[in-house]
Amino acid sequence: MADYFKNVLLIGATGDLGQHILTALLQTTTTHPSQPLIISLLTRSNSTAKFPTHPSIAHIHKGDIKDATFLATAFKNQDIIISAISPYALLDQKLMLTVAAEAGVKRFIVGEFGMDTRDEQLTDSIRVFQQNREVLNHAVEVCNSSSMEYSGVICGAFLEMTLLDAEMGFDFSSRTAQIYDSGEKKIEVSKMEDVAKTTVEICFEKAKWAGELVYVSSFTVSQRDMLAALDKVGENGPWKVVERTTEWLQERGNKRIEKGDMMGLVDEIWAVAFRDGVGEAFSKKRKLVNEELGIPRGGNEAFVDAIRGIVGEWEAGRRK
Numbered sequence: 262m263a264d265y266f267k268n269v270l271l272i273g274a275t276g277d278l279g280q281h282i283l284t285a286l287l288q289t290t291t292t293h294p295s296q297p298l299i300i301s302l303l304t305r306s307n308s309t310a311k312f313p314t315h316p317s318i319a320h321i322h323k324g325d326i327k328d329a330t331f332l333a334t335a336f337k338n339q340d341i342i343i344s345a346i347s348p349y350a351l352l353d354q355k356l357m358l359t360v361a362a363e364a365g366v367k368r369f370i371v372g373e374f375g376m377d378t379r380d381e382q383l384t385d386s387i388r389v390f391q392q393n394r395e396v397l398n399h400a401v402e403v404c405n406s407s408s409m410e411y412s413g414v415i416c417g418a419f420l421e422m423t424l425l426d427a428e429m430g431f432d433f434s435s436r437t438a439q440i441y442d443s444g445e446k447k448i449e450v451s452k453m454e455d456v457a458k459t460t461v462e463i464c465f466e467k468a469k470w471a472g473e474l475v476y477v478s479s480f481t482v483s484q485r486d487m488l489a490a491l492d493k494v495g496e497n498g499p500w501k502v503v504e505r506t507t508e509w510l511q512e513r514g515n516k517r518i519e520k521g522d523m524m525g526l527v528d529e530i531w532a533v534a535f536r537d538g539v540g541e542a543f544s545k546k547r548k549l550v551n552e553e554l555g556i557p558r559g560g561n562e563a564f565v566d567a568i569r570g571i572v573g574e575w576e577a578g579r580r581k
């Protein structure tokens with residue numbers, strides 16, 4: 262039987278991404294029946310999260326995530342830690358990394374799960390990614406001076422979430438699309454189940470991706486591709502379109518930030534992501550793991566199907 266990371270601790274298991282990772286972890290009883298995982302979860306003392314009962318879930322550690330003693334107890338005997346911690350708590354991973362290395366954890370999957378933070382042209386000017394950089398730099402430092410290794414998953418945008426939350430310019434309530442610049446700039450988007458599956462497969466590929474970012478992408482698409490798919494699957498006629506510039510979006514973001522609305526930081530991400538001529542989709546220059554891990558990489562038809570599924574969820578009232 263191939264050696265693998267058996268004892269897994271997941272942070273943020275009921276979060277937007279974490280719930281998909283937990284599902285994928287529990288599904289390994291079927292996908293990797295001869296390599297059982299012993300799963301532990303870590304949650305904050307004040308969390309109201311409710312966790313499923315499952316024979317593979319061995320422990321739920323509830324405590325203060327800023328307390329090194331609590332973390333050391335939770336991290337003891339873990340082979341791999343998967344951090345799907347909230348974007349609001351990314352910097353808490355620095356203490357977690359330090360404690361994990363001291364506790365003898367073998368691999369730490371840091372909370373990246375977004376744009377290619379190693380693409381300086383694309384992410385240098387985006388404020389939220391400075392925290393990812395800080396955490397990644399700390400991971401490198403900690404791993405250089407211990408036997409722990411780190412990995413991270415780069416997946417582009419979470420397709421379902423960023424589409425339905427109107428982050429990418431599509432407002433489902435008014436069926437209005439704000440198209441930025443040419444609308445032709447290609448970006449990477451991934452289904453959250455694909456991101457989760459990729460993350461979980463790292464547990465079974467012990468010899469791979471130490472000190473590396475793992476690149477996965479379900480689709481490479483532009484805003485106009487999204488609009489075409491939405492128009493194709495909807496039954497209420499074409500979406501209304503408002504043409505904007507990415508400068509307009511950046512300006513809106515700045516005003517929101519001045520008023521203390523942190524959604525302005527999200528505007529900033531998309532103002533750069535959709536800006537013509539700035540950076541390029543990472544599938545053009547990074548090796549994707551899709552084929553190796555059996556993660557589907559869809560063309561236009563599969564993308565339209567994915568959008569049909571998302572629109573169906575919206576219409577059924579499950580994602581409002």
Ligand SMILES: NC(=O)c1ccc[n+]([C@@H]2O[C@H](COP(=O)([O-])OP(=O)(O)OC[C@H]3O[C@@H](n4cnc5c(N)ncnc54)[C@H](OP(=O)(O)O)[C@@H]3O)[C@@H](O)[C@H]2O)c1
Nearest residue numbers: 273276277278304305308310346347350372374375418419
């Ligand atoms: N690519 C994309 O489009 C995209 C979009 C969103 C997020 N992301 C990335 O995906 C990862 C997970 O993000 P997410 O949106 O899934 O996280 P989330 O749902 O906001 O939070 C995940 C969990 O983090 C824990 N947590 C710890 N400190 C917290 C705090 N101060 N505030 C709130 N929750 C806290 C909570 O778990 P307990 O209650 O159990 O403690 C929470 O359920 C992050 O790395 C994020 O940057 C990517």
